[in-house]
Amino acid sequence: MKAIQxxxxxxxxxCFGCGPANxxxxxxxxxxxxxxxxxxxxxxxxxxxxxxxxxxxIASLLDCHGAASxxxxxYRDRGRTMGDGGPAIRFVTASLKVDFKRPxxxxxxxxxxxxxxAIDGRKATIALSLQAGDELCAVGxxxxxxxxxxxxxVVDQSS
Amino acid sequence: MKAIQxxxxxxxxxCFGCGPANxxxxxxxxxxxxxxxxxxxxxxxxxxxxxxxxxxxIASLLDCHGAASxxxxxYRDRGRTMGDGGPAIRFVTASLKVDFKRPxxxxxxxxxxxxxxAIDGRKATIALSLQAGDELCAVGxxxxxxxxxxxxxVVDQSS
Numbered sequence: 001m002k003a004i005q006x007x008x009x010x011x012x013x014x015c016f017g018c019g020p021a022n023x024x025x026x027x028x029x030x031x032x033x034x035x036x037x038x039x040x041x042x043x044x045x046x047x048x049x050x051x052x053x054x055x056x057x058i059a060s061l062l063d064c065h066g067a068a069s070x071x072x073x074x075y076r077d078r079g080r081t082m083g084d085g086g087p088a089i090r091f092v093t094a095s096l097k098v099d100f101k102r103p104x105x106x107x108x109x110x111x112x113x114x115x116x117x118a119i120d121g122r123k124a125t126i127a128l129s130l131q132a133g134d135e136l137c138a139v140g141x142x143x144x145x146x147x148x149x150x151x152x153x154v155v156d157q158s159s
Numbered sequence: 160m161k162a163i164q165x166x167x168x169x170x171x172x173x174c175f176g177c178g179p180a181n182x183x184x185x186x187x188x189x190x191x192x193x194x195x196x197x198x199x200x201x202x203x204x205x206x207x208x209x210x211x212x213x214x215x216x217i218a219s220l221l222d223c224h225g226a227a228s229x230x231x232x233x234y235r236d237r238g239r240t241m242g243d244g245g246p247a248i249r250f251v252t253a254s255l256k257v258d259f260k261r262p263x264x265x266x267x268x269x270x271x272x273x274x275x276x277a278i279d280g281r282k283a284t285i286a287l288s289l290q291a292g293d294e295l296c297a298v299g300x301x302x303x304x305x306x307x308x309x310x311x312x313v314v315d316q317s318s
Contacts, residue, residue: 060215
């Protein structure tokens with residue numbers, strides 16, 4: 001099964017966290033399953049304490065998974081399918097909030113989940129969580145905005 | 160001049176983002192200068208677009224710098240000096256919010272700054288920013304909580 005990131009157009013496929021074209025990156029793979037998105041990974045980036053994952057990695061996983069989730073939910077909201085041959089839908093992060101609930105253990109599988117809270121035009125809000133086994137380690141909320149090159153190009157020139 | 164992280168006790172010195180003892184990590188160095196903290200770095204982690212820094216790295220820099228800032232401001236608040244021989248003060252992140260203002264260019268120096276917004280007992284609030292040259296690329300807010308092993312150990316056992 002192809003992941004959401006596997007449908008990213010080539011110019012978006014280089015992200016260290018989730019770009020399929022970044023051979024040195026983490027290549028996070030997110031999938032949509034029913035009303036939620038899910039990614040599984042085993043990141044080996046030690047936090048301040050040995051034995052725990054570093055906080056920035058937790059934020060990274062939520063960020064990459066959240067942007068993928070926003071795209072997947074937007075396809076569904078518009079009655080489209082990823083890879084349908086139409087213009088690719090791609091979101092970028094406007095804001096990300098992470099609440100760290102407990103230290104995240106290093107070395108085991110982490111499960112990142114996303115749910116669509118709201119979608120309105122180019123803006124999507126995604127509720128995120130990160131768990132190790134059954135233990136909830138972090139929750140987050142992302143506001144993502146659809147990237148549209150022509151519109152953004154106009155905005156850039158006027159600012 | 161020693162950085163804030165250079166005063167972290169050994170059991171806290173392993174963070175991928177800022178641990179002086181993590182030879183494979185980024186080893187971010189934060190300094191306190193007047194009323195603000197500052198760190199400079201050149202992270203080479205590509206975002207979705209080539210030529211820009213990946214979002215998770217921006218969150219990571221704010222997270223590591225924010226936790227260091229909280230510790231440095233707490234020393235000052237208590238009239239203490241880092242490395243004074245007393246018990247080390249160390250904060251962990253309770254929550255981090257990042258607002259991405261514009262794409263962050265890859266390859267140049269980034270400047271991360273922190274300011275103390277509030278400090279009350281074990282809790283510190285830090286306002287954060289990340290700029291490339293004079294361009295503000297992201298702002299953030301962290302709520303950090305002082306780590307006290309004995310207290311946290313008691314809490315852990317009762318939960």
